[in-house]
Amino acid sequence: MSFIPNFPPDLLEEHKRWHHARHNVDINNPPIGYGQEFLRFHRDYISRALAWYNQSGNDPRLVEPWASVPEAIRRAPCYNQAAEARVISQPESFATSDELGRFIESSNLHACIHQTSAQLYADPDINDFDVAPHDTVFYNIHGLIDRWYRNWEGLGRFSEGRSYWCGTFEVEDDEVLTYSPIDRKWQLGRQNGIQNWRVVGDSGTYGAMDDGRLFRIWDSDADGKLEVLFLQPDTGIWYEGKIKDGQLRWQPIRLQPLMEDKFNLP
Structure with a gap:
């Protein structure tokens, strides 16, 4: 092209x-x-x-x-x-x-x-x-x-004590979102190191993300930015974490049929 x-x-x-x-x-x-x-x-x-x-x-x-x-x-x-x-x-x-x-x-x-x-x-x-x-x-x-x-x-790195995902979560396409199983906090930084790392959210209320639950990083609303999605084991409810105004905000969501197919849900 x-x-x-x-x-x-x-x-x-x-x-x-x-x-x-x-x-x-x-x-x-x-x-x-x-x-x-x-x-x-x-x-x-x-x-x-x-x-x-x-x-x-x-x-x-x-x-x-x-x-x-x-x-x-x-x-x-x-x-x-x-x-x-x-x-x-x-x-x-x-x-x-x-x-x-x-x-x-x-x-x-x-x-x-x-x-x-x-x-x-x-x-x-x-x-x-x-x-x-x-x-x-x-x-x-x-x-x-x-x-x-x-x-x-x-x-794959859940077992190593720290996990990361790369892509656009807030503004830039070289952002890195990390999750720490120790304190269950999420940090956002940049691959080039220009932006200082900062805590953007906490998912402690929902338990450990590395407990085997269904978990995805996905642009669920097709806005060009990635979201964190997981299935809460005790309730069967899907939650979405989206960075807004510098904070990772959680809300329950109902996946559309097409998304359910992508996630291979029962």
Whole structure:
């Protein structure tokens, strides 16, 4: 959709080499280790590429991660909506990041998004791994996939005593929301460290978030900002936590049927 001028040749070559070195991989059944390599490489790669992009004075809005896969892509014959639902609403079903990464590849989510984006935006480069990074859509796609990865990481780290999720919770797209099981408080900060960390909420009234309850980080009202959602075990009521005026405010909600399907509720 938007060609990035003067994109560094060494960065373009690096992405090309990574994929060429793995051209014999059966994407329908990737080997152990491939999924983690895929997720980690692209996280590091887009971080460095976007650092150059921003330092060069380019428009950051063009490379923002998609909040969700565009509906025109989701309706494509190649798109596996059931696989997407598992990645988004059942991240805990993946035991490791490698399992998550291999699933994103083997379910055709990654390939279909690239293929359909190339058709949708009439830009074949988006589907050519040799040159895709010089297009802004590449960062829309892989920023979204990295958010899927970070959402899995946050859930997986409940057992480590601290969990975090990245995305837009209040204003910026590089915010980090953390939860501490020790005092059950929530803090908001920035990945770049510019913004000081601050406590934005407390969920002690509702018990421990890491007790196995259904728990999601999701843009439940489609306003471009993420909310915290959980099912209260003793009442069966869903609660939503949304940051307003600098505070994480909780309220009971009733999920719409479509959202219930996404969360795989009984």
